Amino acid sequence: MNITVVRPGDLGDAEKSRWRELQKADPSLDNPFLSVEFTLAMGRLRDYVHVAIVEDAGQLTGFFPYERHAFGIGRPLGGFLTTCHGLISVPGLELEAKALLRACGLNVFGFDHMVAGQPTFAPYETDVRPAAVMDFTSGYEAWLEQVKRNSAKNLKTWRYKERKLAREHGDLRLSWASTDPAELGRLLAWKSDQYRRTGRVDRFAQPWIVRLTEQMHAEQSADFAGVLTMLYAGDVPVAGHFGLRTATTLVGWFPAYDTEFGKYSPGIVHHLQMAEAAAGAGLHMVDMGKGGKDYKHWLQSGTLHVSEGRLSRPSAAAAVHWIGRVPFNKARTIVTDSPSLYRAADRVLKGFGRMRSTRGQESGTREPSGAR
Template sequence: MNIVVVRPGDLGESEISRWRELQGADPSLDNPFLSVEFALAMDRLRDYVRVAVIQDGGKTVGFFPYERHSFGIGKPLGGFLTTCHGLISVPGLRLDARTLLRACKLSVFDFDHMVAGQPTFAAHQSDVRPAPVMDLSVGFDTYIDQVKTNSPKNYKTVRYKERKLGREQGEIRFEWDSTDPEVLRTLLDWKSDQYRRTGRVDRFAQPWIVRLIDQMHAQRSETFSGVLTMVYAGDTPVAGHFGLRTATTLVGWFPAYDTEFARYSPGIMHHLHMAEHAANAGLHQVDMGKGGREYKSWLKSGDLFVAEGRVSRPSPAAAVHWMGRTPVNKARTIVLDRPHLYRFADRVLKGFGRMRTSAQNQSATPAVKEPWGVG
C-alpha cells in the first residue's frame, strides 16, 4: 500500500468523488463529520488539517482525515467540536495503525468518537460507548410510539407544557432548515450564554469556529448540508438547533433555548418537532451523540457505537502526551459511568458559571433551573 499525505484542499475532483463513493457505500460512515465537505471547510480555516490518501495497486481505497499539531500530536478532524471520526475506506480495510501514524508524521493519535470496530483501530480501542439515536427509518409515528413507551409520563408532561406555552405566549410554530443568518445568531447567542452559565468554555469566543458554523449554514447539497431549526411561540423564538446532515442522517451539534422560557421545557419540545420534520424530509435518523444527558435515554429509539482509544509510536512526545491525557480521560469515564457523579460535576460547573457571570456583571444573577436542558 502507498500512503500520501496532502491538505484536503489539494485533493482532485476524482479523489473527492472517490471519498463520496466510499462513504456512501458503507452505512457505518453515514455521518456528516466524515464527509469530504467538512474536511474541506476545516482546511480553509485551520492550517494543521491533513488527509492521508491510501492507495492499493494504484486504486484509492481509503482516506484518513486528521489534525497534526506540534510535536507530532495527532487529533481527530474537528477535535472537540465533532462527534464522529475514522477512516473513510473500503469495507474491512486493515492497516497497521502505527505504520499509518508514521506516514502521517504523528507520534500519537487520541480518539474518543471513532466509528467502533474499524479494523485498523480496533486493537487500540479502550472503550466502546453508545451514541443514542432517534430512529426514523420506519416513520415518525413508530418512533413516537417508542418515546411514549420509554417514558409515558415525560412525554405527557412535555406535550402539556407545549400547550401551555401556546396558550400563554402564542401559537407554536416550527421552522425547518432556516436560511436566515439572524436566526443563527440568536441560537449562537443562547449557546454562548449556556456555556457561561454552566461553567463551560464558550466555543464561539473563537472566531474561526463561528466562521465554520457560518460556512456550514451556507452549505447546500443532496448529500451534505447545514440544518438550522427553530421553535417559535407566536413570533418569538424559544428553542433551536444547528446541525449537519447527510442524505439520511442529521447529527445533533448545537441545541439551545431562551432561558426565559425554561419552565416550558422548550429544548425537549424542539427535539420532538425536529424529529417529525426530519422524518418528513426523508431522513432515517437523528444522531444525538454520546453523553450523559437524561433526556436522551427516553428520546432515543436505538444506538450507534463509538470507540475511545489511543495509538502511539515510541517517542518523548508520546510519553508526555500520555501523562497529560490519560488521567483526564479516565476521570471523565468514571464520571460518565456514574450518574450521581455526573450530576454533581454538572452542579459544580453551573455554580462556577454563576460566580463567573456574577463577577463579570458585578451583580448576582438568580440561578435558572433547567429541566431537560438540551445542549
C-alpha cells in the same frame, strides 16, 4: 499499499468523488463529520488539518482526515467539536497502525469518538460506548411509541408544557432548514450564554468556530448540509438547533433556547417537533451522540457505538501525551456515561458559572442575556 498526505484543499475532483462513494457504500460511515465537505471546511480554517490518502494497486481505497499538532501530536478532525471520526475506506481495510502514524508524521493519535470496530483502530480501542439515536426507519409514529415506552410520564409532561407554551405565548411553529443568518446568530448567542452560565468554555468566543458554523450553514446539497431549526411561539423564537446532515442522518451539534421560556422545557419541546420534521424530510435518524444527558435516554430508539483509544510510536512526545491526557479522558468518560454523575458535575459547573457571572458584574462587566 501507498499512503500520501495532502492538505484538504489539494484533493482533486476524482478524490473527492471517491471519498463520497466510499462513504455512501458503508452504513457505519453515514455521519456528516466524516463527509469530505466538513474536512474541506476545516482545512480552509485550520492549517494543521491534513488528509492521508491510501492507494492499493493504483486504486483509491481510503482517506484519513486528522489534525497534526506540535511534536507530532495527532487529534481527530475537529477535536472537541465533533462526535464521530474514523477512516473513510473500502469495507474491512486494515492498515498497519504505526505505519499510518509514520506516514502522517505523528507520534501519537488519541481518539474518543471513533467509529467502533474499524480494523485499523480496533486493536487500540480501550472503551466502546453507545451513542443515542432517534431512529425513524419504521416511521415517526413508531419512534414516538418508543419514546412513550421509555417514559410515558415524561412524554405526558412535555406535551403538557408544549400546549401551555402555545396557549400562553401563541401557536407553535418550527422553522426547518432555515437559511436565515440572523436566526443562526440568535442561536449562537443563546449557546454562548449557556456555555458561560453553566461554567463551560464558550466555544463561540473563538472566531474560527463561528466562521466554521457559518460556512456549514451555507452548505446545501443533497448529500451534505447544515440544518438550522428554530421553534417559535407566536412570532417569538424560543429554542433552536444547528446540526449537520448527510442524505439520511442528522447529527446533533448546537441546541439552545431562550432562558426566559425555561419553565416550558423549550429544548425538549423543540426536539419533539424537530424529530417530526426530520422524519417528514426523509431522514432516517438523528444522532444525539454519547453522553449522560437524561433527555437522550428519554428520546432514543436505537444506538450506534463509538470508541476511545490511543495509538503511538515510542517517543518522548507520546509519553508526555499519555501523562497529560489519558487519565483525564478516562475520568471524563466515567462521568459522561453516567446520568447521575453527569448531573452532579453539571451542578458544580453551573455553580462555577454563577460565581464567574457574579465576579463579572462586580467588576462592572455585564453578562449577555443570550436571548436577544
